[in-house]
Amino acid sequence: MxxxxxxxxxxxxxxxxxxxxxxxxxxxxxxxxxxxxxxxxxxxxxxxxxxxxxxxxxxxxxxxxxxxxxxxxxxxxxxxxxxxxxxxxxxxxxxxxxxxxxxxxxxxxxxxxxxxxxxxxxxxxxxxxxxxxxxxxxxxxxxxxxxxxxxxxxxxxxxxLPHAPQAFVVLCKPPVAVSTPAIYRAIDSVDIARRPDTQAMLRALKDGDLQAVSALLYNVMQPVTANMHPEIDDICRIMREHGAMNAIMSGSGPTVFGLFADRERAEKARKFLAAHYAEVFLTKFCRAGQVKRA
Missing domain, CATH: 3.30.230.10 (Ribosomal Protein S5; domain 2)
Incomplete structure (x- = not known):
C-alpha cells in the first residue's frame, strides 16, 4: 500500500x-x-x-x-x-x-x-x-x-501575481444556501453599475500595499446575492465596525471575508460573529496550492 x-x-x-x-x-x-x-x-x-x-x-x-x-x-x-x-x-x-x-x-x-x-x-x-x-x-x-x-x-x-501583502482574514458563512447558476442567471438580467478596478488591484499587489488592496476589494455578484440574502451586507458592515479595512463576499456567496491589519482586531471580530453564526474562521493568506504532508 x-x-x-x-x-x-x-x-x-x-x-x-x-x-x-x-x-x-x-x-x-x-x-x-x-x-x-x-x-x-x-x-x-x-x-x-x-x-x-x-x-x-x-x-x-x-x-x-x-x-x-x-x-x-x-x-x-x-x-x-x-x-x-x-x-x-x-x-x-x-x-x-x-x-x-x-x-x-x-x-x-x-x-x-x-x-x-x-x-x-x-x-x-x-x-x-x-x-x-x-x-x-x-x-x-x-x-x-x-x-x-x-x-x-x-x-x-x-x-x-505578486504575493498579496499578508493580512488576517476573518470569514463568516451565514446559514443560507446559494445557487451559483441562479446567481449567474440573475446577473444576466441586471445592469452592473459598478465593477472592480482590476488594474489598480494589480498595481496594489505589485506595491505590496495592503491598504490599497483592501480598498479595492469588490465583487459584482454581491449586490445580486445580497438582494436575496441581506445578511451578507450586514456581516460586511459588522466586520468593518469591528476594525476590518474592508469586507466583501467571496465568489457567488454566501461567505463574507474581512481583511484586518492586526490579529487583535481580527480576533475580536471573529468572537463577535461567532456569537451569532456557527461558521466563523480566522486565518491568513496562503502562498501555495497543495502542500504535501509527511
Whole structure:
C-alpha cells in the first residue's frame, strides 16, 4: 500500500467581475483569486488490492460517490493516464465550509489529482494537472497552483501575481444556501453599475500595499446575492465596525471575508460573529496550492 496526504486550501476572490456570456452559456470573468489558510486534509491510498475507488469524508455528510468532485477527479485521472485502479482509497478530513463560495469541492479534487500523480509516478507537470483539472471545474486549476492569481476566461486562464501583502482574514458563512447558476442567471438580467478596478488591484499587489488592496476589494455578484440574502451586507458592515479595512463576499456567496491589519482586531471580530453564526474562521493568506504532508 502507498499513501500520501496534502492540505487542500480554500480560496477567496479579492475582485470578481463578470465580463460577458458565451454562446454555450458559460460566463467570462476577470478576478483576482487568493489562497487562504483554512484547509481540508486529503489522503489517498493506492495498491489496496482492488479495482475500485472508495471515498470517505469526515465531519460532514457529503456524497461519497461519483457526484463528489474528488471521486470524479480519481476517475478522470485513471482515464487520462490509462491507468487501472489498484484500489484507490480517498479520505477527506473536511474543514472548509461547504457550498460557501470558497472552492471547497474544487480544492479537494485538485488534491486528488496531485496525490495520484505522485503515487502513480506519472510525472505530469503542474500545467498538465491544471489542464486535466479544468475538465472538472473552472476553479480546479487555480486550486492546484494556489497563491495569488489573475483568472480570466471562464476562470481557467491564470496569470501568477505578486504575493498579496499578508493580512488576517476573518470569514463568516451565514446559514443560507446559494445557487451559483441562479446567481449567474440573475446577473444576466441586471445592469452592473459598478465593477472592480482590476488594474489598480494589480498595481496594489505589485506595491505590496495592503491598504490599497483592501480598498479595492469588490465583487459584482454581491449586490445580486445580497438582494436575496441581506445578511451578507450586514456581516460586511459588522466586520468593518469591528476594525476590518474592508469586507466583501467571496465568489457567488454566501461567505463574507474581512481583511484586518492586526490579529487583535481580527480576533475580536471573529468572537463577535461567532456569537451569532456557527461558521466563523480566522486565518491568513496562503502562498501555495497543495502542500504535501509527511
Amino acid at each position: 502507498k499513501q500520501a496526504s496534502t492540505e487542500a486550501y480554500a480560496k477567496i476572490n479579492l475582485t470578481l467581475d463578470v465580463t460577458g456570456k458565451r454562446p454555450n452559456g458559460y460566463h467570462d470573468v476577470c478576478m483576482v483569486m487568493q489562497s487562504i489558510g483554512i484547509h481540508d486534509i486529503v489522503t489517498v491510498q493506492t495498491e489496496n488490492g482492488a479495482d475500485d475507488i472508495e471515498l470517505t469524508v469526515s465531519h460532514c455528510n457529503l456524497p461519497t460517490d461519483s457526484s463528489n468532485l474528488a471521486y470524479r477527479a480519481a476517475q478522470l485521472f485513471l482515464q487520462r493516464t490509462n491507468k487501472q485502479s489498484d484500489g484507490i482509497r480517498i479520505h477527506i478530513e473536511k474543514h472548509n465550509p461547504i457550498a460557501a463560495g470558497l472552492a471547497g469541492g474544487s480544492t479537494d479534487a485538485a488534491a486528488v489529482l496531485v496525490l495520484l500523480n505522485d503515487l502513480y509516478q506519472t510525472g505530469l507537470t503542474q500545467e498538465q494537472l491544471m489542464e486535466m483539472g479544468l475538465a472538472l471545474g473552472a476553479d480546479v486549476p487555480f486550486c492546484i497552483a494556489g497563491g495569488t492569481m489573475l483568472a480570466e476566461g471562464i476562470g481557467e486562464v491564470l496569470t501568477p
